[in-house]
Amino acid sequence: MTVKNHSKTCLIISACIMALAVILSLCGLGINYGIDFTGGLSLQYDMGGEFNQADINAALNEMNVGSYTVTEQGTSEVIVRVKEVSEEGVQGLQAAFEAALAEKYPNMTQSGDVSYVGPVAGQTLLYNAFMSVLIASVLMLAYIAIRFDLNSGIAAVLGLVHDVLMMLSFMVLLRSAVQMNSSFIAAMLTIVGYSINNTIVIFDRIRENAKKLSPDMPRVDVVNRSVQECLGRTINTTLTTLIIIVLLYILGVDSIREFALPIIVGLLSGVYSANMINGYVWAALEELRIAHKSQKKLKAKKA
Numbered sequence: 001m002t003v004k005n006h007s008k009t010c011l012i013i014s015a016c017i018m019a020l021a022v023i024l025s026l027c028g029l030g031i032n033y034g035i036d037f038t039g040g041l042s043l044q045y046d047m048g049g050e051f052n053q054a055d056i057n058a059a060l061n062e063m064n065v066g067s068y069t070v071t072e073q074g075t076s077e078v079i080v081r082v083k084e085v086s087e088e089g090v091q092g093l094q095a096a097f098e099a100a101l102a103e104k105y106p107n108m109t110q111s112g113d114v115s116y117v118g119p120v121a122g123q124t125l126l127y128n129a130f131m132s133v134l135i136a137s138v139l140m141l142a143y144i145a146i147r148f149d150l151n152s153g154i155a156a157v158l159g160l161v162h163d164v165l166m167m168l169s170f171m172v173l174l175r176s177a178v179q180m181n182s183s184f185i186a187a188m189l190t191i192v193g194y195s196i197n198n199t200i201v202i203f204d205r206i207r208e209n210a211k212k213l214s215p216d217m218p219r220v221d222v223v224n225r226s227v228q229e230c231l232g233r234t235i236n237t238t239l240t241t242l243i244i245i246v247l248l249y250i251l252g253v254d255s256i257r258e259f260a261l262p263i264i265v266g267l268l269s270g271v272y273s274a275n276m277i278n279g280y281v282w283a284a285l286e287e288l289r290i291a292h293k294s295q296k297k298l299k300a301k302k303a
Contacts, residue, residue, distance in 0.1 A: 006276060007276060007277050007280035007281070010272065010276045010277055011277060014162060014165075014166060014277075017166065017169050017170075017173075018165055018166070018169050020169070020173070021168070021169035021170075021172040021173060024172050024173070025172055029172070029175065030172055030175070031168070031171045031172055031175060031180050032171075032175040032176070032178070032179045032180060033179065033180050034081070034179035034180055034181035034258075035081050035082075035083055035181070036125060036180075036181040036182040037125060037126060037180060037181070038083050040081060040082050040083040040116070041081070041082045041093065041094075041115070041116050042079065042080070042081050042082075042115045042116075043079070043080045043081075043082075043094060043097065043110070044073075044077065044078070044079045044080075044110070044111050045077065045078055045080070045108055045109065045110055045111055046076055046077050046108070046109050046110075046111040047076050047077070047078060047105050047107070047108050048076065048105055048106070048107025048108055048109065049075075049076055049105075049107065050075055050076065051076065051078065051105060053070055053072060053078070055101065055104055055105075056070050056078060056080065056101070057070060059097060059100035059101050060080070060082075060097070062100065063093070063096050063097065063100065065082055065093070067082070067083040068080060068081060068082045068083065069081045069179070071253075071254045073253055073254075077111055079254075080097070125182060125185070128185075129185045129188065132185070132189060133160075133164060133188065133189075133192065136160075136189070136192055137157050137160055137161070140153070140156060140157060140160065140196055141153040141154070141156070141157045144156050144157075144200070144203070147200075148203055148204075148207055151282050151285040151286055151289065152203050152206075152282055154281075154282075154285060155199075155203075155278045155279070155281040155282040155285065156196060156199045156200070156203070156278060158278070158281055159195065159196075159199055159273040159274060159277060159278040159281070160192055160195060160196060162269070162273050162277065163191055163192070163195045163266060163269045163270050163273055164188060164191075164192070166265065166266075166269040166273075167184075167187075167188060167191065167262050167265050167266050167269065170262075170265040171184070171262065174261065177261065178257065178258055178261045178262070179258060181258055183255065183258045183259040183262075184258070184259075184262050186259060187259050187262035187263045187266060188262065188266070190263060190266070191262075191263065191266030191267065191269075191270055194241075194266070194267065194270055195266070195269075195270030195273065195274060198234065198270055198271060198274035198275075199273075199274045199278050201230060201233070201234075202226055202227060202230050202274055202275065202278070202279055203278075203279070203282070205226040205229055205230050206222060206223060206226040206279060206282070208226075209222050209225055209226050209229075210222050213225075218283075218287075219282070219283035219284075219286045219287055219290075220280065220283045220287075222283070223279035223280055223282070223283045226279065227275050227279055230275075231275070234271060234274070234275060238267060238271050241267060242264065242267055242268075245260050245263050245264050245267065246260075246264060248260045249261055249264065
């Protein structure tokens with residue numbers, strides 16, 4: 001299988017996906033934030049047997065609860081998440097909810113902690129997530145620049161930024177299927193590590209081939225050959241990981257799906273950027289460096 005440079009096409013596709021996500025966000029159809037970010041209340045109950053979710057929805061609607069989600073967990077458990085509630089109103093809402101369902105479900109009992117997250121905690125979580133990715137990117141840039149060269153570090157970090165932005169974009173496009181909660185932060189940091197590992201493997205092969213092959217060979221051809229040599233390893237490792245994550249998404253409960261779906265998107269994006277974009281960004285930067293070096297030598301000769 002011959003690998004060719006399609007990095008421009010890939011960058012255009014990525015830019016279109018990100019642009020669509022921005023447009024949807026501006027139209028009010030952005031990321032579906034969970035209570036970890038927006039603040040709100042989470043209640044977990046064992047209904048004492050089989051139950052009808054419509055009864056729970058009706059009780060919440062009668063209480064004039066604004067935005068909420070009801071998640072079935074197994075055959076008898078339910079998790080209710082209410083976004084718009086103050087800390088002072090938690091006990092009143094909980095008591096009213098239990099009273100509304102007491103007649104139909106007399107064996108209903110609380111099976112988990114009542115957790116309330118204020119909007120300040122959500123802002124702190126967003127800030128910490130941003131700082132985590134920023135610090136990781138800076139440290140990886142320094143590490144790769146020392147181990148390989150500065151252009152490799154720049155290309156790798158740009159690839160990381162691409163992968164994070166793609167994950168965020170798909171959180172917008174798939175807003176009806178998944179909420180963004182703290183599990184997304186864990187998924188994002190997992191993908192940052194996975195993606196940089198793929199990139200380093202390819203960059204290591206690029207460095208070896210750059211030494212073995214003719215120094216006059218275009219850098220793009222060096223990248224083509226390196227990506228082709230790593231393709232078997234990339235496909236095998238990605239497929240084995242992807243199969244497990246897809247099974248977790250299909251068979252897991254909603255809390256597992258909130259983690260698995262961003263991981264699936266990030267895995268595919270990481271493989272895509274590592275093989276189709278990052279190496280060619282390095283090649284473009286190297287060609288600019290070589291051209292600049294040649295111009296300096298030419299000017300020195302003329303002088």
